[in-house]
Amino acid sequence: MLELFGMFVLALAPIIWLVIALCGLHMEAYLASLGALVVAAVCAALGWAMTPVNMATAALEGFAMALWPIVIVIIAAVFTYNLTVHTGAMETIKRMLCSVSADRRVLTLLIGWCFGGFLEGMAGFGTAVAIPASMLMALGISPVTSILACLIANGVPTMFGSIGIPTTTLASITGIDVVELSTVQAIQVFPFVVACPILMVMLVGHGRKALRGMLPIALVSGVSFAACLLIAGHFIGGELPDVVASVVSLVLTFAYALHMHKSGVEVPEKFRLAASSEDDAPEESVADKLRAWAPFALIFAVLLLTSKLVPFVNGPLSAIKSTVNIYAGDPTATLTFSWVNTPGVLIFICGIVGGLIQHCPPREMLGVLGATCKQMSKTVVTMLGVLACAKIMGYSGMIASISDFFVASLGGFYPLVAPLLGALGTFVTGSGTSSEVLFGNVQLHAAQSIGANETWLVASNSLGVSAGKMLSPQNIAIGCAACGLTGKDGEILGKIAPYAFAFALAMAILVYGGALVLG
Numbered sequence: 355m356l357e358l359f360g361m362f363v364l365a366l367a368p369i370i371w372l373v374i375a376l377c378g379l380h381m382e383a384y385l386a387s388l389g390a391l392v393v394a395a396v397c398a399a400l401g402w403a404m405t406p407v408n409m410a411t412a413a414l415e416g417f418a419m420a421l422w423p424i425v426i427v428i429i430a431a432v433f434t435y436n437l438t439v440h441t442g443a444m445e446t447i448k449r450m451l452c453s454v455s456a457d458r459r460v461l462t463l464l465i466g467w468c469f470g471g472f473l474e475g476m477a478g479f480g481t482a483v484a485i486p487a488s489m490l491m492a493l494g495i496s497p498v499t500s501i502l503a504c505l506i507a508n509g510v511p512t513m514f515g516s517i518g519i520p521t522t523t524l525a526s527i528t529g530i531d532v533v534e535l536s537t538v539q540a541i542q543v544f545p546f547v548v549a550c551p552i553l554m555v556m557l558v559g560h561g562r563k564a565l566r567g568m569l570p571i572a573l574v575s576g577v578s579f580a581a582c583l584l585i586a587g588h589f590i591g592g593e594l595p596d597v598v599a600s601v602v603s604l605v606l607t608f609a610y611a612l613h614m615h616k617s618g619v620e621v622p623e624k625f626r627l628a629a630s631s632e633d634d635a636p637e638e639s640v641a642d643k644l645r646a647w648a649p650f651a652l653i654f655a656v657l658l659l660t661s662k663l664v665p666f667v668n669g670p671l672s673a674i675k676s677t678v679n680i681y682a683g684d685p686t687a688t689l690t691f692s693w694v695n696t697p698g699v700l701i702f703i704c705g706i707v708g709g710l711i712q713h714c715p716p717r718e719m720l721g722v723l724g725a726t727c728k729q730m731s732k733t734v735v736t737m738l739g740v741l742a743c744a745k746i747m748g749y750s751g752m753i754a755s756i757s758d759f760f761v762a763s764l765g766g767f768y769p770l771v772a773p774l775l776g777a778l779g780t781f782v783t784g785s786g787t788s789s790e791v792l793f794g795n796v797q798l799h800a801a802q803s804i805g806a807n808e809t810w811l812v813a814s815n816s817l818g819v820s821a822g823k824m825l826s827p828q829n830i831a832i833g834c835a836a837c838g839l840t841g842k843d844g845e846i847l848g849k850i851a852p853y854a855f856a857f858a859l860a861m862a863i864l865v866y867g868g869a870l871v872l873g
Contacts, residue, residue, distance in 0.1 A: 362759035364401045365752035368394040368743055369778075369792065376827060383828060384732040387739030387788075394743045398750035408683040412749045415680040415689060416742030419526070422691050424741070424787060425734050426698030427517050431476050433726040434649050434705035440722050441712040443646035446638055448489055450646075454611045457621040458495055459568050462558045463575045464611070465489050466503045467551050468604035471511045471579065475596025476650060478516035478786075482508045483829055484836035491837050494627045495558065498846065501833035503554045505850050509823045509857070510547045512786040513539050513816035514583065514596040517657065517697035520786035520816065521592030527748075527791060528798045528812050536587030536595060538813040540580075542864065546820060546857060547580035548573070553853065559625060567619065571610045579603040590661050593697055597654055649708025656700050671695035683749060737787070744791040757799035768800050769869035772811050773861040776818025777854075781826055786819040807872040814865040821861060824854040 368390040375386035391413070398404040404412075438444045447469075455461055466486045474482035483504045490500035513520050514536070521539060525532035551572040555564050565572070582599035590598075644651075660667055672695045681687045693699070709719050747753050760768055775796060779789025793815050801811035823829060830846050833839075839846070 358755075358759050358762060361401060361755040364397050365747070365755040367397050368747065368752075382732065384735040384739065387736045387743065391739045391743045391746070394746045394750075394752070398746050398752060402750040402752060402755075404746070404750040405683075408681070408749065409746055411680055411682040412745040413742040415687075416745035417738050418680060418689060418691075419523075419745075420734075420737040420741040423696045423698050424519055424523065424737055426696070427519055427701065428478075428698075428733060428737070429726060429730055430698045430701035430705060431478070431516055432730055433723055434653065434701060434708065435473070435476065436726050436729075437705055437709045437714060437719060437722050438646070438649055438712070440718065441709065441714050443648075443712050444485075446643060446646035449638070450643060454608055455615060455621075456627050457625050458493070458627050459555045459558050459564060459625055460571065460607075460611050460614075461493060461627070462490060462495070462503050462554055463551055463571065463607055464604065465493075466500075466507045466554060467575055467579075468600055468607055470504055470507045471596055471600035471603065472650070474508060474511040474515040475594075475600055476517070476653065478512070478519075482511070482515075483833045487833050488836045497837035497839050498842075498849070499558055501830070501837055501839070501846055502850055503557055504833060505824045505829065505846075506550055506553055506557065506853055508829065509820040509854075510543050510550055511596045511600070512780070512819050512823045513543065514587070514592060514594075515786060517701065518592035518594065518596070519697075520790050520819065523787050524790035524794045524812065524816060525592065527744075528794050528808075530798075530809055530812055533588065533591045534809055535813055536590075536592045537584070538809050539816045540584040540587040540595065542810075542813055542817045542861075542868070543820060544580045544584065545864075546817075546861070547583065548576040551575040551579075564625070571607060571614065574610050575603050575607045578606045590658070590663055594654075594657055594661065597657070601654065645712055648711040649705050652704035652708050653701055656704050657697065660695055660700060668695065681745075681749060687749075736785070740785070740788040741791055747792075748795050753795045754799055757796050757803060760796075761800050761803040766804055767866070768804055769806060769811060769814065769866040770862045772797055772800070772814040773818030773821070773865050774858060776815035777820075777822035777825075777858050777861075778818075779815075780819045780822030786816070786823060789819050789822065790815060806869045810865070810868055810872050814861070817861050817865065818858065821854045821858040824850050824857070 371393045372386055372390050375381040375389055376383065395409055398409060454464065470482045470486040473485055487500040487504040490503065491497050521536055522532055525535050552565065552569070555568050555572050556562055558564065579599045582602045583595045586595040586598040660671055672692060674694045675690055675692045677688050677690045679685055679688050706719060760771065764771065775793045776789050779792045780786055794812060797812045797815045798808060801808040825847065827843065830843050834842055834846060
């Protein structure tokens with residue numbers, strides 16, 4: 355057991371390094387991830403006798419997987435958002451969302467929950483905290499409350515964020531069918547999705563009394579979102595659940611808010627936002643509003659039409675692919691590149707067409723793309739480092755050693771810690787995708803060792819991501835920067851921690867109970 359513990363500690367060294375580098379040394383994520391790659395390489399050579407050739411090709415496979423499809427979808431999604439900001443269309447979208455109510459609780463649901471969920475589904479990587487939080491603050495909600503509300507809202511959609519990259523990546527590295535995995539993820543996260551809008555209303559209204567008259571609309575927002583995650587995950591897969599769920603939730607929440615307004619529901623003074631003058635607001639036609647939403651509507655339609663729901667389109671496009679073996683240690687370890695039917699390529703096309711619809715000249719689009727690449731350069735390096743590190747850990751046997759120790763020490767109680775690993779990975783890296791890469795195979799090995807349902811336990815890693823995302827220092831820093839609270843990260847962390855820990859505890863119980871039922 356002592357030897358097993360020693361190998362466990364050595365295998366955890368890259369993760370321990372990430373915790374120390376990010377939380378203790380306050381190192382930037384891209385530098386910390388490169389450091390983790392070096393630590394993993396040294397440990398793999400010393401503890402598991404991994405050869406230089408195998409190590410180099412394992413890292414190369416990680417680089418390749420990071421670049422295609424992960425990096426391309428990150429750049430494409432953020433480029434589309436930045437282009438919408440550049441053309442001024444985002445301001446039109448903001449005004450449309452804010453026109454329905456003067457109640458800060460309703461606007462928090464529309465902007466923080468529904469629109470934030472949409473941004474997470476489309477772009478992720480902090481946009482779903484920075485943009486809604488700054489919008490809520492601009493409407494008169496305190497900066498701290500705005501950030502906390504958006505941190506709560508941003509956790510549960512993360513598993514399907516950035517056009518489902520965390521889920522599709524997890525399915526790819528574990529070999530589990532992506533539709534099966536998406537369905538189980540949606541089942542696990544269902545109660546937490548329903549709870550989030552209720553918690554947001556209580557937060558913005560400073561207590562349970564804020565739910566008076568608001569519980570129905572909070573349930574409409576949460577239940578519709580959760581149900582659509584399940585339906586889209588089961589019938590489409592991992593790419594579109596967030597986008598479908600946020601759009602449906604936005605429409606239904608918007609409609610219910612209008613119903614409340616037309617029914618003469620009075621907004622209590624303490625929840626009413628100060629009336630803002632609309633004299634300076636430009637007149638916008640229906641065409642202007644449709645133009646503003648054009649890139650996102652195109653992405654929604656194109657991803658839907660090229661999904662497995664439309665096999666006569668999906669089939670031919672998916673056939674345009676290449677399969678290669680990069681890792682020298684296993685000729686059966688192959689990597690497949692889809693050259694057309696991959697979210698990044700499709701989003702790029704839709705973003706460019708949407709920019710043309712918004713009358714953006716090609717030269718300006720090129721400038722926005724260049725700025726986006728520069729903006730996301732450190733994130734790209736982070737993804738390269740983390741995926742290369744994870745591939746070395748996986749191929750060398752380090753992941754198996756972590757799994758072996760947990761299984762040997764916890765046995766049938768392992769499912770209690772399964773979601774906590776997902777939370778830890780996201781807390782450390784700030785990325786749901788990185789957490790899936792780091793711990794996805796740990797969950798798979800553990801499930802196989804204790805005879806648990808593999809899909810259930812692997813999906814629990816994504817569930818834990820939801821709690822870890824709330825606490826992520828990177829996510830908090832993004833929110834603070836957007837709301838002018840730079841340096842207040844510790845205060846925000848202390849205030850959001852009770853929500854994240856409560857979620858993590860409930861998730862551990864849920865996963866353990868489910869593992870017992872599924873055997």
